[in-house]
Amino acid sequence: MGAAAEADLALIPDLEPFGREDGYATVAGYLRIAANYQLITDNLLDLSHVEFMHPTFAAEEFIETTRAELIRQGTTVQSNRWKPQCKVSRFLRMFWTSDSVRGDARANMRWHPPATLYLDVGVTEVGAPIGEGVTLPFAHLLTPETKTGTHYFWAMIRDCRVDDAELNEQVHRIVTSAFADEDEPMIEAQQQEIGPDLDLMSLRPVLLHPDAAAVAARRVLAGLIDAERQPRGLAAGSPDVGASAGAASE
Numbered sequence: 248m249g250a251a252a253e254a255d256l257a258l259i260p261d262l263e264p265f266g267r268e269d270g271y272a273t274v275a276g277y278l279r280i281a282a283n284y285q286l287i288t289d290n291l292l293d294l295s296h297v298e299f300m301h302p303t304f305a306a307e308e309f310i311e312t313t314r315a316e317l318i319r320q321g322t323t324v325q326s327n328r329w330k331p332q333c334k335v336s337r338f339l340r341m342f343w344t345s346d347s348v349r350g351d352a353r354a355n356m357r358w359h360p361p362a363t364l365y366l367d368v369g370v371t372e373v374g375a376p377i378g379e380g381v382t383l384p385f386a387h388l389l390t391p392e393t394k395t396g397t398h399y400f401w402a403m404i405r406d407c408r409v410d411d412a413e414l415n416e417q418v419h420r421i422v423t424s425a426f427a428d429e430d431e432p433m434i435e436a437q438q439q440e441i442g443p444d445l446d447l448m449s450l451r452p453v454l455l456h457p458d459a460a461a462v463a464a465r466r467v468l469a470g471l472i473d474a475e476r477q478p479r480g481l482a483a484g485s486p487d488v489g490a491s492a493g494a495a496s497e
């Protein structure tokens with residue numbers, strides 16, 4: 248979108264390990280959501296929704312040890328969710344060869360403005376370092392079409408069972424179902440409730456702790472949009488969001 252001459256390749260977020268040539272299998276999909284792209288970002292940054300809306304991805308029990316972490320760095324917002332010693336989800340068990348019922352699971356979502364998200368989802372044996380278990384990098388790439396319509400491209404890569412075409416089909420079916428049957432109706436219902444013209448924040452919504460990352464991202468985005476609207480030469484560039492990190496339990 249925008250003037251092609253102003254496109255800057257250096258601004259494309261690095262979603263490493265996406266883009267590596269070999270050693271990974273890729274499953275990708277697409278949905279068109281009848282909602283503003285920011286509502287989809289809200290959903291993706293509130294990782295607590297997984298436990299309520301996605302039985303296949305949930306930890307199969309409510310875990311009191313879950314730790315949420317919000318990290319802001321420059322214009323990037325990261326929403327981490329650590330689930331130590333939890334019952335490993337049905338989805339992760341498709342990739343995990345361990346016999347352990349419990350593991351240290353995580354879902355860490357990084358947002359780059361305006362709407363590029365990278366999710367590191369995985370599990371290790373309890374106490375083991377990340378990298379020793381399963382790591383499933385997900386990309387969520389949102390392209391606004393209209394105020395209330397978004398093209399939602401997603402991809403997941405894996406470095407295990409890379410030649411398993413049947414697993415590719417299973418992953419595609421499960422992820423598509425979760426997004427289309429579980430997230431999409433909720434997000435579109437939100438959009439219908441809000442209507443086509445209002446911004447969510449203008450309605451002064453009740454904000455809960457898991458909304459912190461989404462609110463942080465909305466603030467960064469609002470600052471960038473304001474800066475872009477300034478007359479040329481006056482644009483302040485990135486909003487001063489600073490770098491901070493915080494952790495809290497819910």
Ligand SMILES: [Fe+2]
Pocket residue numbers: 290296297300301425426430
């Ligand atoms: Fe979801």
